[in-house]
Each structure stands twice: as structure tokens, then as C-alpha cells.
Amino acid sequence: MTRLFNEPSAFVDEMIEGFVAASGRWVAAAPGGVVRSTRSEEPTVALVVGGGSGHHPAFGGLVGPGLAHGAAMGNLFASPSAQQVHSIAKASDQGRGVLLSYGNYAGDVLHFGEAQDRLRAEGHDVRTVTVTDDVWSAGPDERERRRGIAGDLVVFKIAGAAAEKGADLDEVERLAILANERTRSFGVAFTGCTLPGADEPLFTVPEGRMAVGLGIHGEPGIDEVDIPTADELAAMFVEKLLTEIPDGVEARGARVVPLLNGLGSVKHEEMYVVFRAVSSLLAERGITVVEPEVGELCTSFDMAGCSLTLFWLDDELEELWGAPADAAGYRKGSVAPRERVERVFEEEAEEEIPEASAESRVAAAHVVRIFETIAETIDAAADELGRMDAIAGDGDHGIGMQRGATGAREAARSAGAGGAGAETVLARAAGAWSDRAGGTSGAIWARMLRSVGAALGDDAVVDRHAVVSGATAAREAVMSFGKAQVGDKTMIDAIVPFADELRRGVDEGATLAGAWRRAAAVSTEAARATASMSATLGRARAHGDRSIGTPDPGAVSFALICTAIADVLDHIEENGNS
Helix, strand or coil: CCCCCCCHHHHHHHHHHHHHHHCCCCEEEECCEEEECEECCCCCCEEEEEEEECCCCCCHHHECCCCECEEEEEEECCCCCHHHHHHHHHHHCCCCCEEEEEECCHHHHHHHHHHHHHHHHCCCCEEEEEECCECCCCCHHHHHHCCCCCHHHHHHHHHHHHHHCCCCHHHHHHHHHHHHHCEEEEEEEEECCCCCCCCCCCCCCCCCEEEECCCCCCCCCCEEEECCCHHHHHHHHHHHHHHHCCCCCCCCCCEEEEEEEECECCCHHHHHHHHHHHHHHHHHCCCEECCCEEECCCCCCCEEEEEEEEEECCHHHHHHHCCCEEECCEEECCCCCCEECCCCCCCCCCCCCCCCCHHHHHHHHHHHHHHHHHHHHHHHHHHHHHHHHHHHCCCCHHHHHHHHHHHHHHHHHHHHHCCCCHHHHHHHHHHHHHHHHCHHHHHHHHHHHHHHHHHHCCCCCCCHHHHHHHHHHHHHHHHHHHCCCCCCCCCHHHHHHHHHHHHHHHHCCCCHHHHHHHHHHHHHHHHHHHHHCCCCCCHHHHHHHHHCCCCCHHHHHHHHHHHHHHHHHHHHHHCCCC
């Protein structure tokens, strides 16, 4: 249970503020997260890491000499937005290039990828290495689909040490890839975690049982077994991880770094009992333990659980692993004092609102009203959306949608008050939705809103045919962006039938309000039908069968929003503004 918080939706912002206040020796606040508060003697490659909050010391606690130069910090268990990543990377770049590194989760891939594209377009040399160490999340032949858990620290440590030595970007990237290829992790839990303001944990484990193969975002385990003894758990960890020794490595005679990681509320003393057996089992197999770590390295809020990571060394990796590092949440060896610098960041100036026709400004006023309705609708549904998401995911969909919709409403109001047309209102709302929500849904909603806005324009009359074009463009944008198809149990299962039915209704001569109402009903039925499907994408993919019986929360939230918009369109039509 999380006991100490004020307003749950403000938890992350207040947590970051307090972390910076307590950690000024290492970090300074920057738009989107934190950056180093010290200066290197010579410019280096900048390592920028990031992910959702709730994993301390990851990610802000890993910023400092010998580790990361900056961390983009998203909402609880939600990826940072592309804007956050972009801002932190620009603030961290010292002119020798930027390496982005993060766990392999859909939302992080979308947002970090978009930020990388923007940075490259601006002239920055940027590379990416995703962490894929969790052996339970996909098979050995699908390692590129695996998620990143405690292996994050290994990859960040190796990349940060290489950068500290003065390696160029090609070399830092190569070593980060090598570290990831030689890292394997396996996690278990005895209870789930509880987010601030929530009455129940994201998942529960029956008394006397242990969840096996879970991630770090409150996802339930892939299997359950009786709670073992400490020695039995150590044997389970070691036996599983030794089935996946990296290519080219012989176990006997190998040198390995074990990291026994606490997920939030397992005590160090308990972990030391487990590590005693881990160390012994590795020695029995002729494996030499090198500079192990036992403690909280990548947590999952207050989850009771732990994971074991094995990092298989070669000579160059061993040297980098042993190199000094000094961050708020992780230290190794001795780092010479660094000069602290005052970091001042100016907010990016908002672009001027472009000229818009009178007709488009009228449409923009309706769009603002629609965003107000969306925010009200999501506020009412947030708890239930989070409950559905917790069945096979991480439970953050409700609060993420709430933050996104609220941000979009405020941005829309501001743009509308400034005389913006429909496209600009939608574009500003899209940016705010992405920035405030983060996560996969934040990226998808931003892409949809921008696509609709481009179809409506700032200087044209907005009629039903333009709206149909916008809905079709949104559907195509999401399908190309996220690679999901109908039947994958995602938002696409509600978007595609909605867009198709809206076009059909307008082509048959229906008013926009009438066609939209029918399309919303079709979308609602399609969202309900996802309950019978097994998830095949995203974090829920590893728990596909567990998701059967519960509709996809992204599809449900889309349908709820479409239904709420139908009420606004009915009112507009009744007042002669169709």
C-alpha cells in the first residue's frame, strides 16, 4: 500500500521535485526529467535514459558521473513523452552525440523513437539501444521482443563508463549492445504493487503462492508456484538463467556479475540469504562471481518480489563494470569531485498561432467544447479503465488518459482563446496529450488528433466529409505507427469499425451527428467484443490468456470518447450548426 501522497495525479511531479531537492549533488531539474548538475572536464558522448516513474533508483537515480547524463521521467509506469525525451537529450548533448537507452516497452519505443527522429532532423547524432533482458517475456528466438527489467542498470553502467573514458558514439553504442546481449534476468513476486490513491494492488497472489516471470510495471506473473525456501528460489533463478548462456560463452570458467534486485519491499536481509545460495550454485558450476550487487536497483513501487540478473563478462566489459560511478541511487568506487554548474532552462517558446478563417474558428470553438467533454468523460471512467488495464497490463491506462485529456483540454482552450483554427487547436491539444500522458496511448492519441487536424485545416469550412477524411487519416496513422491490426486486442479494434461506419453513414447521406452516433455505437460493440480476444501486443502480450474476459481498455476508452462526442454533435446540430 502506498500511504504517503497528496493528490495522486500530482504524485510524480512532487516526487521529482523532492528528489531534485535531496540530490542536488548529482542532478538538476530540467523540462522532462533531470540532468547532471556537474560538468565533465572534457565533452563526452551523452547517455540519456528514461522510462516511467515508480522504479527508483531507475531512472533519475542513475544520473551522475560514470552513468547517465540525463533521465526522461514519465508518469507512474508510463513512458516519458517524446517532448520530454527531446528536451532532456538536447540539454545533455555535449556535441559528441547522444545514446538513448531504455527498456523495450511499446510506449517507450514510440516516444523515444519520435524524439530521436526530431533530434536527428535538428542535426544531433543520436543512436538507440533498447534493453531486452527478461527471459520470461519472450522466447530465445524472439529476444528483440523481450522487455527490459533490472538489466537496465547493466547496459546503462557499461555505456556510461565507456562514455566517461572518452569513447566515441560508435564505440559507446557497440558496447551497450554487447552488454545487452550478455544480460539475462528473471523475476518473481509475492504481492503486487499499489499505486497512489488506489485501494487495491494491481494484481494479487494467492496466500502461499509466488508469481513467476513478472515485469516491473505491476504486470502479473506468467505463472504461479508455491512459495519456495530461499535456497529453492536461488536454484530456480540459477537453473532458468543457465539455460540461456549467451552465444560464444562457456559456463565453466566464465566470469559473471549477479545482480539480486529487490522490487520494492523485500528486505535486504532476505535477499542476502538468497544470494548466499546463488553464489554457491554458480561456484559449483565453475562460474566466477565478479563484483555482485544486492539491493534495490530497479523497483516496481512497493511490490514484494525480487529478480536475478546474470551479466556475462569479457575483458572489456569487466573493466567497464568495475569503473567508478557516482549517482544518487548507485555508486561504485571513487569519483573525483566535479564542478557543480547552475543549470537554467528556458521553456521552449510556443509557436505563434497562424491565421485562420472565420469558418475554421467557429469549428475550433466546437473542437474546444469536444475536448472539455472528453476530459469530463475520462475523469468519470479513469478508475474503471485502470482496473481493466490491471488485469493483464500495468493499470496505468486510466490515469494516463486522465492526464492526457486534461492537458489537451487546457491546450485547446488556450489555442481557441488565441483565435486558432480547427487544425491548430487539434495540433496543440495533440502535443499536450502526448506530453502529459506519455505511454503508448499518449503517442497514439497525439497521432490521431494531428491527423484529424490536418484534414480539417485552418482555412476551410469543416463539413462532414472533412471529418470523415480526418477519421480515416487517424485510422491509417495509428495502424502504420503502432503496427497493430484488427484482432490484436488493441484500440485498433474500435478505431477501424468506427472510421468505416462513419464513412458509410456519410456516403449514404446521413448528417454528421447521425453518422457519428451510429459509428460510436459500432465502436462500442467492437470494444466489448475484444473481451473474447487474447492480447498479442504490448505489455499484455505476455499475459494474453489472462486478458480473455476483459475488454481492451484502449478500445473501451476510444469508444467512450466517441459516444461523448456524439452528444456534443447532437447539440451542435440541434442549434443549426451542422
